[in-house]
Amino acid sequence: MSETSLPAPTSADVARLAGVSRATVSYVLNDTAGGRVSEKTRLRVRAAADQLGYVPHAAARSLRAGHSGLVLMATPEITFGPLFNEFFSELRAGLRDHGYTAVLYGSRADLSGREIARAWAELRPTAVITGVTDDLSPEGVEILRRSGTRAVLTLAAKPVSGAHALVLDxxxxxxxxxxxxxxxxxxxxxxxxxxxxxxxxxxxxxxxxxxxxxxxxxxxxxxxxxxxxxxxxxxxxxxxxxxxxxxxxxxxxxxxxxxxxxxxxxxxxxxxxxxxxxxxxxxxxxxxxxxxxxxxxxLPQGLFLADLIDRLIREPDAPLETHRVGTATITVRDSS
Amino acid sequence: MSETSLPAPTSADVARLAGVSRATVSYVLNDTAGGRVSEKTRLRVRAAADQLGYVPHAAARSLRAGHSGLVLMATPEITFGPLFNEFFSELRAGLRDHGYTAVLYGSRADLSGREIARAWAELRPTAVITGVTDDLSPEGVEILRRSGTRAVLTLAAKPVSGAHALVLDxxxxxxxxxxxxxxxxxxxxxxxxxxxxxxxxxxxxxxxxxxxxxxxxxxxxxxxxxxxxxxxxxxxxxxxxxxxxxxxxxxxxxxxxxxxxxxxxxxxxxxxxxxxxxxxxxxxxxxxxxxxxxxxxxLPQGLFLADLIDRLIREPDAPLETHRVGTATITVRDSS
The missing domain is CATH 3.40.50.2300 (Response regulator)
Structure with a gap:
């Protein structure tokens, strides 16, 4: 694999090839340009990045664009049945439609609550949804918020102080x-x-x-x-x-x-x-x-939940919200 | 949420509180210290980081430690049956035991093959496993490798040029x-x-x-x-x-x-x-x-696969490997 011995292309290489400044490369590739860069220049920068195979770093982009767009879904390590699988799949699609990237993060039975919050925070997620409230303490919520996570949402029987809650009883x-x-x-x-x-x-x-x-x-x-x-x-x-x-x-x-x-x-x-x-x-x-x-x-529809998460991300300082979800009713058939 | 208006703590804050240099903070928190930092200093740095709620950035850590430890599993957007759910769950546990963090990344039907490789590359994963080879072109493999991904592994009917392959026919x-x-x-x-x-x-x-x-x-x-x-x-x-x-x-x-x-x-x-x-x-x-x-x-056991991925990550320039998996046999019962 000879490619691996080549140095990875940098934004300076892109700037040189496109004949623009590194700041312009950064504006264009991180979508923070606003009206400052002409369409022609944008196209030239993108073409140069394509030619060189340059990819901006999600983390660096998050520093500039304000957030990474990652929504981290932390799930307990159990084999989910079809009900939850469908729910997660819908939520993932709903988040994608809002321009976020949903990633599922497995639990880490080897880490304490504070360590797991820190492990999540290292990815600089824009939002965290967790069904593992055992792992999430109010201190963990604070670790996440201080590292830039705009919304922390739990899906569990009880709310956690500092986080929004979907209460599933x-x-x-x-x-x-x-x-x-x-x-x-x-x-x-x-x-x-x-x-x-x-x-x-x-x-x-x-x-x-x-x-x-x-x-x-x-x-x-x-x-x-x-x-x-x-x-x-x-x-x-x-x-x-x-x-x-x-x-x-x-x-x-x-x-x-x-x-x-x-x-x-x-x-x-x-x-x-x-x-x-x-x-x-x-x-x-x-x-x-x-x-x-x-x-x-x-369970709430994935699209409803994606809308909710998008709103909570946009209003990171709004009061905490609690939503009851998972209303139970009985479907009577022949076995009872 | 008053915490959000506080600035996030930086490594300089940790260095000041612990009475050490920023380089020492970086060595200790990114586990790159080797024998250079005494146990006493390590403890002092960790205590200061804890007290301030400082979390290093996975991406920054990946620059220093050489890799992020993220293993990105890209899965098609289908509702998996129990067989694949169990497989993914075992693999996740196996990777965790090797010290990696497995994240599941949903497919992005809205992106082309080159764009999806770039979206994955933005997370700077150490390895990528994909069951969606439609999305992965040889060019996509190169984008990933040039951005620092050490191993790209497909799980599909056919190998993709440049990537290791688990062939599941x-x-x-x-x-x-x-x-x-x-x-x-x-x-x-x-x-x-x-x-x-x-x-x-x-x-x-x-x-x-x-x-x-x-x-x-x-x-x-x-x-x-x-x-x-x-x-x-x-x-x-x-x-x-x-x-x-x-x-x-x-x-x-x-x-x-x-x-x-x-x-x-x-x-x-x-x-x-x-x-x-x-x-x-x-x-x-x-x-x-x-x-x-x-x-x-x-299907291969999660532990077997985690061992394989760990080895491929450690030897990023080794020849490409192809493994046949998913041998089919018949279990005869009463219906045939």
Whole structure:
């Protein structure tokens, strides 16, 4: 690879080739020229940069243009289901339409909260959206803001001091499932608790939600640990009749699919012997037989969120905003 | 937000507070000190930076330390299934263990190949892995390398001149499915073609793969367009018996689940009237009834790939490497 031994072209090389000053090169390539540079000169500078393969540095550009245009999305290291994948994909497209570059940044389990904020800040993002509020302290928000991040937005159960918040209350998911089952007369309700530790962030508030709907109605709620394996599902099916339960909130649709296959193989009738409720209302819920009753979570549209982020970036000193998102409703099908 | 009106702390502020030179601050915070700075001084510099909330700039650090440590993963804007999600998640963890920061960069349908390479180059990544070779030209590889990217690696059906390549041949997936069906005596084989245009990258080579296995055996292959909707699946089930086909390669397991529900509802026996083969061998394949025969694609382990990338980064002038990945085998279950 002989190219690697050539020195990288600099803005001085571009200036020389185009016959302009380095300041003019900087104005043109960083889009900070305003009306100061003629169209003809712009074209000449761009042609020279193209010819030499010169690329301005995003970071240097951020110093001059005022911001990098990077929107850093920090996500916990869990395998997202289809619901969140679609959400992130829409958000990414919405941000792109606003001229930002969305980058997904994996969590760093090896770093403390302060260190992770610093690692994010090193990229000089214009905005940070994080679903990992465990990692983000008020001090972390300040580190980001002092390094130039204009908007910090959390997507979690609780706001973090200093940051804008999209409040996504997972307990509402459980409450909606519990209220439905109680209304159908169930007084003995099992709640699937995935043993995958990365899912506790979701499963624990969902369990409390089921409890908060069931307890006032005098119903009993029993948490049931489950690995995401056929063996674990078969073991639960084998002891189902000894548990004295009549209904099951399955954590989500994918766990419900796993359990439905096991209950089918064990000859346990759904919903007669076990009413099933899933969550996320995926396409999968409609493909199962019996079709699965599922909690529908309305995440905000990517375009709405991109508009919001764009506005927060443009008004970095505006008061903090809190938006409730992810309203839960129940889609009743044949399994409950 | 009163913090935003304070000027961001600089390395000069840190130097003043710690009572050292700016060069020493730079050595310590950018980990380029080697043995030149005592542990006591290091601690004092770090404490001063902490107290002031000073964060070095990744880009500036990359100039001094030689590289940014960013590994940019450019992915097409498609909704990945579980197989790729798990792959990316493992790769991210593997890179983190090597001290790199993996960032996922969405595609930019609005940019040309040269512009996208330049947009990536602006982040000064140490390495770029791309699954979007349509976007990457040999010229794009050169733009990246001249801006300091040490390794460019493609994950696609074909290598790109100048870049290392992981060759993932989707036609092998179709060939494996076709060979299995032909061996079971099928001579009339339908192949599901998702209408989702972002999936053509996968569906077209899979179709040619089925053809290359079926044609020498004298079998007929018929492509069948399908939306990922229950309506489209029900419509195909309704005309199934008129098509004269005996087997179906379903594109992947998720499309197979959609079709299996529709065929079940239409009273078409699987495998007696329609042998089904999926692809990706997800957990879902084991949860369907009948259990789904599926093509298993062995993607490289994230740790293996992280080791490879680390080595390529350390040897930026070594010869280009090509690795075949994603060997396809068939997992036979009850549906075929």
């Amino acid at each position: 997972q307990s509402e998911v459980g409450e909606t499932a519990g209220a439905h089952l109680v209304a159908r007369g169930h007084q003995e309700i099992g709640v699937i608790m995935p043993t995958d530790p990365t899912l506790r962030l979701f499963s624990e508030p969902r369990l409390s939600g089921v409890r908060s709907a069931a307890t006032p109605a005098g119903a009993r709620v029993e948490p049931l640990d489950l690995d995401y394996t056929e063996e674990s599902a078969a073991a639960l099916a084998a002891r189902w009749r000894s548990l004295g339960l009549t209904a099951l909130f399955c954590y989500n649709d994918e766990y419900a699919a796993l359990l439905l296959a096991a209950f089918h193989d064990a000859g346990i009738a759904v919903p007669a012997e076990a009413a099933f409720v899933g969550s996320d209302d995926l396409m999968l819920a409609r493909l199962l037989r019996p079709r699965l009753t599922s909690v529908h979570v309305a | 989707q036609s092998e997936v179709g060939e494996t499915a076709g060979a299995h069906l032909v061996a079971r005596g099928h001579q009339e084989i339908g192949v599901i073609m998702p209408t989702d245009p972002t999936l053509r990258l996968f569906s077209e080579p899979r179709l040619s793969g089925v053809r290359s296995a079926a044609t020498p055996a004298g079998a007929r292959v018929e492509p069948l367009d399908l939306d990922y909707t229950e309506e489209s699946a029900a419509a195909l089930a309704a005309r199934w018996r008129s098509l004269g086909l005996t087997a179906l390669f379903c594109y992947n397991d998720e499309y197979a689940a959609l079709l299996l529900a529709a065929f079940h509802d239409a009273g078409i026996a699987v495998p007696a009237e329609a042998a089904f083969v999926g692809s990706d061998d997800l957990m879902l394949a084991r949860l369907l009834r009948p259990r789904l025969t599926s093509v298993h694609v062995a």
